[in-house]
Amino acid sequence: MERLQKVIAKSGITSRRKAETMIENGLVEVNGKVVTELGTKVSNQDEVKVEGGVPIEKEKLIYFLFYKPRGVITSVGDDKDRKTVIDYFEEYPERIYPVGRLDYETSGLLIMTNDGDFTNLLLHPSSQINKEYVMKTAGIPSKENLQLFKKGIRSEGDLLKANYVKTLSVDPKKNTAIIKIVLHQGGKNRQIRRMFEAIGTPVLKLKREKFGFLTLDGLTAGGEHRELTPKEIAELKKLAK
Known part of the structure; x- marks a missing residue:
């Protein structure tokens, strides 16, 4: 609105x-x-x-799936003159903005649009769309610690929860692990990084690989994007409701 x-x-x-x-x-x-x-x-x-x-002629509604690179701000502007996600959409006259956020060092799937109703629907607290991430951690977390995420971990006054978490692989020599985590919860700043910091295994790399049924298939890590199809837009609205 x-x-x-x-x-x-x-x-x-x-x-x-x-x-x-x-x-x-x-x-x-x-x-x-x-x-x-x-x-x-x-x-x-x-x-x-x-x-x-x-x-009146309303602004054309546009929807994109964007592969956000690391080292890019999820914002429409930055007072420190750092690169933002908007810089990748300069050829479009419409005022585009991101749906939600990925922090500066996080890469992966981000939806970009100029449809405020669509954005509010996807970000509403009642929306239960899965957001899947894969990360590399400094340290190998125990299975017991990972299970704590399902109950929720307190951090800076927030209760941070995950719906699914699994260790995909470990490297004992480098003392690192590759972990997949799925969230329903959204809107918490640096949520995954704070969760892993709380159990003593900081995140080295973090990437969002899926948003609902959407994946990054066909896009490279260099800031590529593609338009969402009408069917994909309708399915996202259905999922959010």
Whole structure:
């Protein structure tokens, strides 16, 4: 959901300030009804008309599966002038943003879009979409410690949980392990890294390999992306609900 004046401004008809004046003067309709309140929010499904019934042209909705490299900020901008995920989508005029976050040193699957309703649906606390990660740890965690993740580990006031965790391989000589972990929980900053720090085996490398049924198949680690198909978008919405 976005503020009505912002949606009008993004359509290119006028500036946001002039859009606010139009709303206050009763020159804007939403779904056939005149709206005069500036706090009104609309979705992509709402029909907006201005100045006697002229429909606005809404921004085209676009959806991408992106292979985020390490050393890239998951943000639309950075005050330290570091590379961000938006830098890989400069050819698109639409205002694209990431769905959720992967930290600076984490690589892997990230969804990019300009659909706010879709983003909110996927990130809602009730959404139970699996997010699968593979990592390399400094140290070999015990099976008992890994099982603690299913009950939850307290870190900085948060209860951090995993739905599935399994050791894929170990290297006793280098004292490292390769581990797969699956989360439903989202929105916790550096969640996996904090979980493994709590049991004394810090994460050396971390990669998100799956988001629901989506994988990175066909993309390289160099920042490639592809458009999601209509079927994939519909399936993600179904999973989130």
